[in-house]
Amino acid sequence: MVTIRDVARRARVSIATVSRAVNNTGKVRPEIRERVLRAARQLHYTPHGGARSLISGRTHTVGLLLPDLHGEYFSELIRGVDRAARRRGLHLLVSSSHGSASEAASAVQALAGRIDGLLAMVPGEDAGFIKEALPPTLPTVLLNSRTSGAHCPTLLVDDFGGARAMTRHLIDRGYRRIAHIRGPEGNLQAGERLRGYRAALKGSRAAPPIVIEGDFTEESGYRAGQAIAARAARPDAIFAANDMMAVGCLVALREARIRVPKDVALAGFDDIPLARFVSPPLTTVRADIATLGLRALERLAALIEAKAPSDTRSAERLPVEVVVRGSSGAAPAAREAAAGLPR
Amino acid sequence: MVTIRDVARRARVSIATVSRAVNNTGKVRPEIRERVLRAARQLHYTPHGGARSLISGRTHTVGLLLPDLHGEYFSELIRGVDRAARRRGLHLLVSSSHGSASEAASAVQALAGRIDGLLAMVPGEDAGFIKEALPPTLPTVLLNSRTSGAHCPTLLVDDFGGARAMTRHLIDRGYRRIAHIRGPEGNLQAGERLRGYRAALKGSRAAPPIVIEGDFTEESGYRAGQAIAARAARPDAIFAANDMMAVGCLVALREARIRVPKDVALAGFDDIPLARFVSPPLTTVRADIATLGLRALERLAALIEAKAPSDTRSAERLPVEVVVRGSSGAAPAAREAAAGLPR
DNA sequence: GACTTTAAAGAAATCGTTTACTTCCGCGAG
DNA sequence: CTCGCGGAAGTAAACGATTTCTTTAAAGTC
Numbered sequence: 092m093v094t095i096r097d098v099a100r101r102a103r104v105s106i107a108t109v110s111r112a113v114n115n116t117g118k119v120r121p122e123i124r125e126r127v128l129r130a131a132r133q134l135h136y137t138p139h140g141g142a143r144s145l146i147s148g149r150t151h152t153v154g155l156l157l158p159d160l161h162g163e164y165f166s167e168l169i170r171g172v173d174r175a176a177r178r179r180g181l182h183l184l185v186s187s188s189h190g191s192a193s194e195a196a197s198a199v200q201a202l203a204g205r206i207d208g209l210l211a212m213v214p215g216e217d218a219g220f221i222k223e224a225l226p227p228t229l230p231t232v233l234l235n236s237r238t239s240g241a242h243c244p245t246l247l248v249d250d251f252g253g254a255r256a257m258t259r260h261l262i263d264r265g266y267r268r269i270a271h272i273r274g275p276e277g278n279l280q281a282g283e284r285l286r287g288y289r290a291a292l293k294g295s296r297a298a299p300p301i302v303i304e305g306d307f308t309e310e311s312g313y314r315a316g317q318a319i320a321a322r323a324a325r326p327d328a329i330f331a332a333n334d335m336m337a338v339g340c341l342v343a344l345r346e347a348r349i350r351v352p353k354d355v356a357l358a359g360f361d362d363i364p365l366a367r368f369v370s371p372p373l374t375t376v377r378a379d380i381a382t383l384g385l386r387a388l389e390r391l392a393a394l395i396e397a398k399a400p401s402d403t404r405s406a407e408r409l410p411v412e413v414v415v416r417g418s419s420g421a422a423p424a425a426r427e428a429a430a431g432l433p434r
Numbered sequence: 435m436v437t438i439r440d441v442a443r444r445a446r447v448s449i450a451t452v453s454r455a456v457n458n459t460g461k462v463r464p465e466i467r468e469r470v471l472r473a474a475r476q477l478h479y480t481p482h483g484g485a486r487s488l489i490s491g492r493t494h495t496v497g498l499l500l501p502d503l504h505g506e507y508f509s510e511l512i513r514g515v516d517r518a519a520r521r522r523g524l525h526l527l528v529s530s531s532h533g534s535a536s537e538a539a540s541a542v543q544a545l546a547g548r549i550d551g552l553l554a555m556v557p558g559e560d561a562g563f564i565k566e567a568l569p570p571t572l573p574t575v576l577l578n579s580r581t582s583g584a585h586c587p588t589l590l591v592d593d594f595g596g597a598r599a600m601t602r603h604l605i606d607r608g609y610r611r612i613a614h615i616r617g618p619e620g621n622l623q624a625g626e627r628l629r630g631y632r633a634a635l636k637g638s639r640a641a642p643p644i645v646i647e648g649d650f651t652e653e654s655g656y657r658a659g660q661a662i663a664a665r666a667a668r669p670d671a672i673f674a675a676n677d678m679m680a681v682g683c684l685v686a687l688r689e690a691r692i693r694v695p696k697d698v699a700l701a702g703f704d705d706i707p708l709a710r711f712v713s714p715p716l717t718t719v720r721a722d723i724a725t726l727g728l729r730a731l732e733r734l735a736a737l738i739e740a741k742a743p744s745d746t747r748s749a750e751r752l753p754v755e756v757v758v759r760g761s762s763g764a765a766p767a768a769r770e771a772a773a774g775l776p777r
Numbered sequence: 778g779a780c781t782t783t784a785a786a787g788a789a790a791t792c793g794t795t796t797a798c799t800t801c802c803g804c805g806a807g
Numbered sequence: 808c809t810c811g812c813g814g815a816a817g818t819a820a821a822c823g824a825t826t827t828c829t830t831t832a833a834a835g836t837c
Contacts, residue, residue, distance in 0.1 A: 104786075104787085105786065105787045105788075106787090107786070107787060107788080107789095108785085108786060108787075111785095111786090117785085117786095118784065118785060118786090119785075119786085120784090120785065120786090123785085123786085142792090144792095145791090145792045145793065145794090146791070146792045147792090148792080
């Protein structure tokens, strides 16, 4: 490995001067600086990040802890986070696939020593263990997570409000027997969406809740669709807790020769890009995931720079929006599919 | 920050003993080790990664350089890389959005000091500048890239073969006027796919090439579709250089009341998850992107561990497969959509 | 022309670990 | 009883950068 010492020797200066020339700090005579930079280039000198962070106390890296990397949901999130990080000159250390809490805790441990801050999405009911495993000084922002104990700056999508709005939309459209395909047990977002669905039904003119099990995968949506097709008293509308399940359900309904939206209306949640392209296009709740990631990183960056706990407005809730398309009976909006793309 | 020294003080031992206890190296009496671990836990001690990598010369981190993070293509790639990295205890430093070569070069520079190896996808015609910007000792693997000068271990999708096979498939099905929506100028994969398309047409019974501009975005596919719809002599088949453009084209055709596949057949490339769900389902070329990423990381890991240049079989070409669905006139395979999902 | 001021470069301390080397102690063997 | 040996813990020297002090030299000032 070529170190600062090698560059110094070749440029016939001290290592201090090399440091100043390379980093553009302090005063260096232009002639010398040129000589140093030339030497660095010729030797392919690359400063050792570890040595640097050792003395400066900064890694210029933030960790991104995700439960999974499957599907467009996470890719959008990463994209948003990355954009904000790049803007601030921060690097992104991505970590994923954490089934159990203990697995996640050890992943956090491994991350902790190499980052200036952490962005964590922990879908379980209680994300408190993350804070426990961390040095208390490490700035942390949670995404779509909730802690029971020590509170922590958090960004959430308004799952409850979105689910309630969607259910109300279906009621307004005249549907009365509305089923819900729920997300996995113990998942915060799944719970909130279910709660929103229930809240909208309560006191409305619609029939009581019909809840069908699911786990956010397309496969489980497919099975739910089959179950619904086999039911004696079929619902007239289905609200799936996410788009992937709605798509799976749609396939099952098509196979059972049940027409959407004529025989049964269908709606999802998330507005993944795919939602616009299935037929009929899927009515869904749009949560701008990329923006969620972007904002989360900006909040984290502020925490890192300020060093102040910044406990103002600990949880921030991002608004969502009901997007009405063909699957809930709307007239097909011709150009919507392509027009929505370049966002 | 709490350091190893703080732990040592609290446990009333030397820092060497703390290091041994924490890392499970060397001999430590069980009683002492327990005392040390307890102290570490109570203080929320986290070893400083920089200091560690300074002495060990290892960061246990690899860089992943991507041109973009848009769409399922990259999310699949990251997923594959991540899985392999996790298996080997490596962390992933993701870097993206590199329009120009100089931008990419400086991004590589920033990465270089903090990683043990680099995985780079550089879609331009010549990725040689990546190697130039790097210390020659840093293990590097290229993805879907080509260098003119110094060669470098590379993994590629068989773009040429896939495009040729797809074009032949269309010819075999009886189509004669086959248009191609190409990817961006100067993009290696776009060029190869175009070449494959041309190669299949040459000497066949089909009409000469009809090439329409595109840039891999859905939007450009939409415009291409409009252009085709407006043509006097319409082709009877369209082969888009990737699925996103095929989908955009499909939307334009639908708006122009041109039926697929009845009036014109349509095919794409990549087999993104979305391809199964549009209607009609899209005939495409499947390249298993997640596996590509996984293999690339394994190759890189071998390079890192071996320290040997390992110039055996410098470029590895991954096979692809034509997936025939409804958009090229196949009978709709009922359960294919959902069945293909849990891969 | 001597003394003060200032710009530029070097010497050395420092950051938090790991690890080779040293020290200490107790125990068994001769 | 003494010597040697080995296990366990401590000491100190790296690792590669940044940065504070010094030092040096040159330029002003009177």
